[in-house]
Amino acid sequence: MANQSYLKRVNQRRVMLAVRESGAQSRSAIADQLALDRKSMTNLANELIAEGWLCESGTVSSQRGRPGTLLELDRSRHLFLGLHLSENAANAVLINLHGQILERDQRSFDLPAKLPQLRWALREVYLPLRRLAGDRLQAIGLAVPGILDFASGTMLHSVNLQALDGVELRSLLPSDLPAELYLEESSRAKALAELWFGIGQGRSSFVSIDLGIGIGAGIVIGKRLQGGAFAGEIGHVLIEPGGRLCACGHRGCLEAYLSEHVLCQELSQALQQPLTSLEQVQSLNPAAEAILQQAGYFLGRGLAALVNILCPPLLVLHGNLTRFQQHLFPAMERGLSDAALSSCRSRVEVRISAFGSEAAALGAAAAPLENVFLG
Amino acid sequence: MANQSYLKRVNQRRVMLAVRESGAQSRSAIADQLALDRKSMTNLANELIAEGWLCESGTVSSQRGRPGTLLELDRSRHLFLGLHLSENAANAVLINLHGQILERDQRSFDLPAKLPQLRWALREVYLPLRRLAGDRLQAIGLAVPGILDFASGTMLHSVNLQALDGVELRSLLPSDLPAELYLEESSRAKALAELWFGIGQGRSSFVSIDLGIGIGAGIVIGKRLQGGAFAGEIGHVLIEPGGRLCACGHRGCLEAYLSEHVLCQELSQALQQPLTSLEQVQSLNPAAEAILQQAGYFLGRGLAALVNILCPPLLVLHGNLTRFQQHLFPAMERGLSDAALSSCRSRVEVRISAFGSEAAALGAAAAPLENVFLG
Known part of the structure; x- marks a missing residue:
């Protein structure tokens, strides 16, 4: 029955969101908050730990005697790579589920940039971070200024990065992408950076x-x-x-x-x-x-x-x-x-x-999080 | 476990929304559309019929021989009463789940209206419709122009109906309201009329x-x-x-x-x-x-x-x-x-x-529907 897997997905996301929004918590505190029974909560937590979304992080004393183990978002297992092409630079950040920047890079170029320059700069910042992330890389986000056709992944028109006009954005990156690519417009990506981490x-x-x-x-x-x-x-x-x-x-x-x-x-x-x-x-x-x-x-x-x-x-x-x-x-x-x-x-x-010139790259890295936490 | 009642509510609403959006359908068509198993679908349909939200409406021939019974939204059991105070009139409509207007009424008054006039006009259009609805009345909506404090149900400021400034809107109606009262601003109510029926x-x-x-x-x-x-x-x-x-x-x-x-x-x-x-x-x-x-x-x-x-x-x-x-x-x-x-x-x-002067009253009657269909 489709119901049970649907319900499980919904509840997994509710648990992760509760941990994200209220910080490290015991299983019973989460169960209480979400009106989940203990058995369901135990199963959900075990699955989320096995999948690398949650981890145990110390203990808290409980009124009922036995100390409770705290759950928090796993800092190490799932990483997100955010890229941003602005008018004169390519930025990249590698973040974990907490939004901590594990590595960052930047390449500047002259205005107005041509397509080969853009592609060069983007790959220069992308490749080292991709290597560093290895199989922990969960998703890649790319933010660019302009009006995107999200369905085809093409830039319809970029007033300020005209070399991108008509470009299929995936073609800016190597073809062997190791994770799903999310595209976002850069002003909108900055909003995502604020939403998730700002x-x-x-x-x-x-x-x-x-x-x-x-x-x-x-x-x-x-x-x-x-x-x-x-x-x-x-x-x-x-x-x-x-x-x-x-x-x-x-x-x-x-x-x-x-x-x-x-x-x-x-x-x-x-x-x-x-x-x-x-x-x-x-x-x-x-x-x-x-x-x-x-x-x-x-x-x-x-x-x-x-x-x-x-x-x-x-x-x-x-x-x-x-x-x-x-x-x-x-x-x-x-x-x-x-x-x-x-x-x-x-x-x-x-x-x-507070994010300065990394806001859009951070937002690009955050673009997959709606899927992770909200579905 | 809170899960099961949550899931049931979610699925009841999904079924009702599917019937609303795609018209009268067989149980099996709905089940297919929503990836529900047949047993769950049968239970959900029986409950929704018993509660007066759905009804059976004729049959459709099936490829598998036995004719299927169609389900549609029940036209008769749950009624919604919408009220609108404009600058110079009180309007009321009584609608069913299909948005059909079963009865309507209007009272005009002179500009600028004082509070007793407003209360009089509103009660004049409200009382006959309330009597007509009887125990089929599910909810009442009231739309007024101005800036509302939804938390307290008070009009903060109405540029065009100044007699309402500072008024607790519930006080405009008799105190023995037979159903829950929903408040809405009248321009916003017109949007609800378009959303649900326009x-x-x-x-x-x-x-x-x-x-x-x-x-x-x-x-x-x-x-x-x-x-x-x-x-x-x-x-x-x-x-x-x-x-x-x-x-x-x-x-x-x-x-x-x-x-x-x-x-x-x-x-x-x-x-x-x-x-x-x-x-x-x-x-x-x-x-x-x-x-x-x-x-x-x-x-x-x-x-x-x-x-x-x-x-x-x-x-x-x-x-x-x-x-x-x-x-x-x-x-x-x-x-x-x-x-x-x-x-x-x-x-x-x-x-x-296409709604003319009844748009806001219709939207007020539709205000409860988000709860009914979307939760």
């Missing part, structure tokens, strides 16, 4: 905003990344009708004002220093501060649309622009105040990601 | 837009209404920075241009006819057409934010404004073209609701 942990809903050369969002609802391949294009929300021309062909998009490219150009002038990344900014002058304040205000206006429509309890911001929080945030607050309904705005917390 | 049936995701005196949205993702009490405030998306003052205190909100109040004022002038509802418009002149085209353009701009952020495959429009589709839609398309990323826009279908 500020979004334990939160049911939030939106992660990627403030980079492109500006995108990953929308998490009910602990799952939502919206399909075409959602999250907050960079193309209209914030200034008839305003600046955007790369998309429209006028007045958020991205036309807030792209890292655009801000680097503006700040290069203000600081009399040629900039290709906001990381290169050493110090600010009043003209540069005014540019960042203007950017903050427009960011607030763009986020206001999101706040009015979804009212997510949490927004997590990514990208080099967040380095200038001190100048950005007060102006962003003014933009939000001008354009978000106050009853919505007051319910939204805004925070900055 | 254009949204069988669709996993869509957004329903309520173009009335207030402008709101109900967001359906994964066949469930999403976003919490404060989401869907698309009426307060900024479409014209520094533009018209809105009732919310901001300038340039969609609602400041598209509220039925505002459009009635504008059209009254253009048509030299005092209007309080767009239903009263008999014919148009060029000035009125220009007003509707402008409204359509701004609607397109407002919807563009939704399209860029969520890219829902379907938008369903409600409200009297949709009567002017001929003038509205071409201009709306221009607004969408100017402000929505074309790769997102091209994936979104826009349709008009």
Whole structure:
């Protein structure tokens, strides 16, 4: 009967999720929490230990005398390899079920990159981590910026990595992949990093905003990344009708004002220093501060649309622009105040990601976890 | 063991959902579809028939000789009473599991209504339907416009029905309610009507837009209404920075241009006819057409934010404004073209609701169905 295997799968995932969300616990505590009987719990735990998902980790004293053994997620058996191609670098991380990074690597390349460069950089970071993982490798995730056709695994259009247009993404990697490959868009992958290992942990809903050369969002609802391949294009929300021309062909998009490219150009002038990344900014002058304040205000206006429509309890911001929080945030607050309904705005917390340039690779490594824990 | 009752509940709902989504079916067809064994299926069907959720409805010839009996949702046993307080009327519908309206009622009142009027109108439409339903009444739904605190069942703030501000909504009805009461915001309720009985049936995701005196949205993702009490405030998306003052205190909100109040004022002038509802418009002149085209353009701009952020495959429009589709839609398309990323826009279908003024009452009656079918 299909029921029993279905039920077993459901319960295995419930047990793993309970251990993940509440930390190391005794079998009886988990059984109580999930209303499982002891025999079922014993069987489930034995199977999950044998399969390398759980392990025993020390003991805890019990009121009933006999000390209980704690179960936690196994740190060593199942590893996940996350890859990220950005506009100028390939990043890779190898993580375990706890989200601990066991190994990392990075290769930079020049803008605009051609396909052979991308493939070279990706393989350079992939191969050593794959070797290190060996047969512990459970799955591989690859995050790339652009609009993906998930069904065929092809990049439909990447504004900022045009060499990928029309490319079947699996072809970027060696053909002898030792584990299943998960594809994800990089702004959405950053949301996955927050959901599984970052500020979004334990939160049911939030939106992660990627403030980079492109500006995108990953929308998490009910602990799952939502919206399909075409959602999250907050960079193309209209914030200034008839305003600046955007790369998309429209006028007045958020991205036309807030792209890292655009801000680097503006700040290069203000600081009399040629900039290709906001990381290169050493110090600010009043003209540069005014540019960042203007950017903050427009960011607030763009986020206001999101706040009015979804009212997510949490927004997590990514990208080099967040380095200038001190100048950005007060102006962003003014933009939000001008354009978000106050009853919505007051319910939204805004925070900055702690993951820096590894966020998307970490999110790519986390892409398989929905299957592992939620099914 | 909690498992078995959990599994039974899950399977009962799977059976009911399969019958709902695929129509009347034989036990064996359902069992095949859900990978249930025949014995479990027989037990589940017997229980669901005994409880009045399913009934037998004719036979179908089977390849194996013996004719199969079809199961369908029982039309008579479980009824749902939906109530809606709008700015100027109380509506009620009594429906069965098929969404068929067995009885309906309406009472109008003058704007702006005071609390005793609202209570009177609501009880007038509620009591006869409650009597008619008798002990077949499964649940009651009440939809009201505004921002609800679902936890306490209190209206926090209703811009357009200010008499409800701070009111515990249960107090509007007699205290001897014969069934559980479900509360819903009226724009969100219209989305539920589409989800269960309208254009949204069988669709996993869509957004329903309520173009009335207030402008709101109900967001359906994964066949469930999403976003919490404060989401869907698309009426307060900024479409014209520094533009018209809105009732919310901001300038340039969609609602400041598209509220039925505002459009009635504008059209009254253009048509030299005092209007309080767009239903009263008999014919148009060029000035009125220009007003509707402008409204359509701004609607397109407002919807563009939704399209860029969520890219829902379907938008369903409600409200009297949709009567002017001929003038509205071409201009709306221009607004969408100017402000929505074309790769997102091209994936979104826009349709008009067929439910008219009963949409929110129908949605209120449908509010309990998520519990019945999805758990």
